[in-house]
Amino acid sequence: MKRSSTVVRRGVVRRGVVRRMVLAAASVALAAGCTAQTAGTGSAGAGGSAGPSGSSSARPSASASATASPSESESESATPEASPTDDGKAPSASPTFPTPEPSGSASDGATASPALMKDGDENEQVRELQARLRQGKFFDRAPTGFYGTMTAGSVRAFQKKQGLDATGSVDEATWQRLLGASRKPTADELKPSTTNALDAPAPACMTGRVLCISKESRTLAWMIDGKVVSSMDVRFGSENTPTREGTFSVGWKAREWTSTIYHTPMPYAMFFSGGQAVHYSADFAARGYAGASHGCVNVRDRAKLSALFDQVKVGDKVVVHW
Numbered sequence: 001m002k003r004s005s006t007v008v009r010r011g012v013v014r015r016g017v018v019r020r021m022v023l024a025a026a027s028v029a030l031a032a033g034c035t036a037q038t039a040g041t042g043s044a045g046a047g048g049s050a051g052p053s054g055s056s057s058a059r060p061s062a063s064a065s066a067t068a069s070p071s072e073s074e075s076e077s078a079t080p081e082a083s084p085t086d087d088g089k090a091p092s093a094s095p096t097f098p099t100p101e102p103s104g105s106a107s108d109g110a111t112a113s114p115a116l117m118k119d120g121d122e123n124e125q126v127r128e129l130q131a132r133l134r135q136g137k138f139f140d141r142a143p144t145g146f147y148g149t150m151t152a153g154s155v156r157a158f159q160k161k162q163g164l165d166a167t168g169s170v171d172e173a174t175w176q177r178l179l180g181a182s183r184k185p186t187a188d189e190l191k192p193s194t195t196n197a198l199d200a201p202a203p204a205c206m207t208g209r210v211l212c213i214s215k216e217s218r219t220l221a222w223m224i225d226g227k228v229v230s231s232m233d234v235r236f237g238s239e240n241t242p243t244r245e246g247t248f249s250v251g252w253k254a255r256e257w258t259s260t261i262y263h264t265p266m267p268y269a270m271f272f273s274g275g276q277a278v279h280y281s282a283d284f285a286a287r288g289y290a291g292a293s294h295g296c297v298n299v300r301d302r303a304k305l306s307a308l309f310d311q312v313k314v315g316d317k318v319v320v321h322w
Contacts, residue, residue: 117170121147129170131185132178133158140197143190188230196233201226202321204247210317211270211278213297215245218289220278220297222308229311232304235284237276237295244295248272248318255309262294267302268309272318280305 117126122145130143130151139154152168159166162177170178196219205212206226213220213234221231236243250270257269257279269279281298283291288300297320299305 113171113173115167115169115171116175117147119147119149119152119169126151127190128185129175129178130154131189132182134189134197135182135185142192142195143185192231198228198231202319204317204319204321208317209313210319211250211272211312213278213318213320215243215320215322220299222311230304230308232299232301232308234278235281235289235291235298235300236293238292241292241294243293243297243320244273244276245320245322246273248320250312250314250316250318252314253309253312259294266296268299268305270309270312270318278305278318 117129124145126147127143127145129147130139130141130145133139133151133154134141134143136158138158139151141150155170155174156166156168158178159168159174162174162181164174164177196217198219198221199214199217201212201214201221201223204210205221205223208225210223211220212223215236218234218236219231220234222229250272252271254269254271255267257266258264259266259275261275265282266277266279269277271277276295276297278297278299280302281293281296281300284293284298285300285302
């Protein structure tokens with residue numbers, strides 16, 4: 001009995017040792033398997049390509065979940081089918097911009113015939129264009145050299161009258177037609193001192209030497225035998241001190257004069273009706289039509305009036321009309 005008990009105890013001890021060895025081996029195998037899975041998950045997160053079964057059934061360890069950023073997890077779960085970028089993130093959706101139309105398409109307003117001059121241009125050729133249009137009464141301002149809406153409207157009117165396409169821009173056909181319908185502008189036509197278009201002269205202005213003054217166009221035209229020699233802008237008296245209308249003559253002249261009533265300078269004064277005279281006005285030059293005279297005919301271009309003063313003689317006619 002004693003021997004049997006000893007054998008039994010030894011058998012129990014051996015079984016215990018074997019069980020511990022088996023458990024230890026299993027524990028080592030299980031630990032090795034978790035390490036590999038964690039490494040595999042880490043490789044996929046770093047840009048490696050995990051197999052379908054690994055990515056769908058493998059459960060990441062706690063340490064892998066802790067190191068993954070929220071943006072990476074959300075990006076991968078939102079677009080699992082997208083190929084990851086170098087940082088392991090799914091590519092962001094590209095912004096959508098309207099596709100630009102190719103240059104030269106019909107929608108960009110291009111015409112078959114290129115424009116020589118168009119809206120926005122500013123040069124001496126535009127100044128000549130305006131001067132030629134003004135000769136034909138299509139443009140009623142002094143040439144500025146800038147192609148704006150007024151010039152475009154004048155070009156359009158000319159094109160319509162000539163049976164051309166009314167584009168408002170000057171192409172070769174329009175320019176050649178205008179050259180044939182006008183003459184080369186003079187220096188005064190290209191850069192006149194007056195910004196206002198001359199009014200049709202009154203019948204009394206058509207003969208002799210005349211200072212022909214229009215209240216409607218606010219211009220003075222120095223005319224000899226019906227031809228305009230020079231012109232300039234003028235302004236008149238106010239409602240309380242109006243400039244008289246009618247046919248007069250130059251009574252006397254004074255290169256330097258000061259008003260005895262208002263004590264203001266009146267250079268290049270040419271008196272035609274009592275105290276009313278044509279003379280230079282510094283106020284007109286500075287303020288334009290915001291002011292008014294006390295009945296005189298003010299001129300703002302001093303140089304041009306100086307030249308006119310030398311030409312006008314006492315006794316020459318003065319016509320003030322509407």
